Amino acid sequence: MTQPTPHVARARRRGLYLVTALLALATLAGCGAPATLKERGGYWADQSANAQAYNHRVRFLVIHYTGGDTQRAFNVLTGPNVSTHYLVTPQPPRQSGEPVVYQLVPEAERAWQAGVSHWNGREQINDTSIGIEIVNQGPVDTNRLVQWYPFADGQIDAVIALARDIVARYDIAPANVVGHSDIAPGRKIDPGPLFPWQRLHAAGVGAWPDANLVAQYQRRFVTNPPSLYQTQVKLAHYGYDISATGTMDAQTKRVLRAFQMHFRPSDYNGYLDAETQARLWALDDQYR
Incomplete structure (x- = not known):
């Protein structure tokens, strides 16, 4: 008997796998759907096979300050014009001894936090970033930018815990943890010179020169x-x-x-x- 070519053999194996999968689905039809089969209202999605050629949408973590008090931050960031993924208040409440941060936008969604922006060859950083807004007044003298409101220690502890989790889950490079001022120089000045970048770096988040x-x-x-x-x-x-x-x-x-x-x-x-x-x-x- 003539042996099939490698291409034909692979095609036959793929066909066999497909038939096997379809038979398995038919067998299970009367026994309830398997865990990998998701009903979405009008169709089913089979999640039993996983692709390998993909990466995370999120490449950057952007740090901001709000430029106002907590109530104003909630009003603005839950309004129709601007948003962020996370908001950290000056004295974060605690649950079981750990700080609570407010998640305003799901991480899988595109928050409106970066605006016109550029970093490391990419434009419109909203598309590929997660934003953290920190409640802070910013500069006292907005003309000379010589006096700034400090960040509270407990607030920075919460930012570190949040940022460390995000960086680990999305494998964000240290140089891609940036301030709003880095991705929009001149247009934005947050989080300002009092934000403790070196402290974040010591905790495993972001870059700092040796x-x-x-x-x-x-x-x-x-x-x-x-x-x-x-x-x-x-x-x-x-x-x-x-x-x-x-x-x-x-x-x-x-x-x-x-x-x-x-x-x-x-x-x-x-x-x-x-x-x-x-x-x-x-x-x-x-x-x-």
């Missing part, structure tokens, strides 16, 4: 600093929306200020210096 690596780069850059063009290229490589023009233009000042608010919050004047460059180069080495 002090020894920063020191090495800073010693090098004191005498031989990278050009402004090279710095713009490096900022873009790390994730920021910036064009390499070689000039200290408005977009560069906005991005530098956002970077400094996140990674050098003691001085976020938007000007380029060796320390800022050293932190950027260290971060790019560590995470990109």
Whole structure:
């Protein structure tokens, strides 16, 4: 007898598997549906076979502050114009000794929290992110941005617990845990310079430049600093929306200020210096 070709043999096996599955369904028809068969009102979905070629929709975690009190936050975030997946209040209530956060949008749904945004080559970050809003007043002086409301320790503990869970479940890279100001420089300034990014990093969430690596780069850059063009290229490589023009233009000042608010919050004047460059180069080495 002539042996079938490999393609024919595979097709026959697939056909056999399909017939077997259909016979199994027919056999079970009178005995109740199996656990993998889901009725959806007009049709049934068989979930017994699982594909391997897919990944998570969620790539980014975006941190915000609300810019108002708790009541205003609930009013705005449950209204028709803006939303977020999670809201963390200043003094989170506790259940069985653990903080309670408010989930306003299911994680599988697209919350309206990032707006016009860009990070690491992707636009419209709403499509691929989960948002956490933290109730905080933000800057006291909105013109000079020199005085900010602090975050409460219990509030940050709740943010850490929530963020650590999200990052673990979606395998979000440290450099993709960002502030609203990172993905929309100049348009947004939250969560501001008082948000404790280094504390989150110590708890296993997000990126932070290694002090020894920063020191090495800073010693090098004191005498031989990278050009402004090279710095713009490096900022873009790390994730920021910036064009390499070689000039200290408005977009560069906005991005530098956002970077400094996140990674050098003691001085976020938007000007380029060796320390800022050293932190950027260290971060790019560590995470990109």
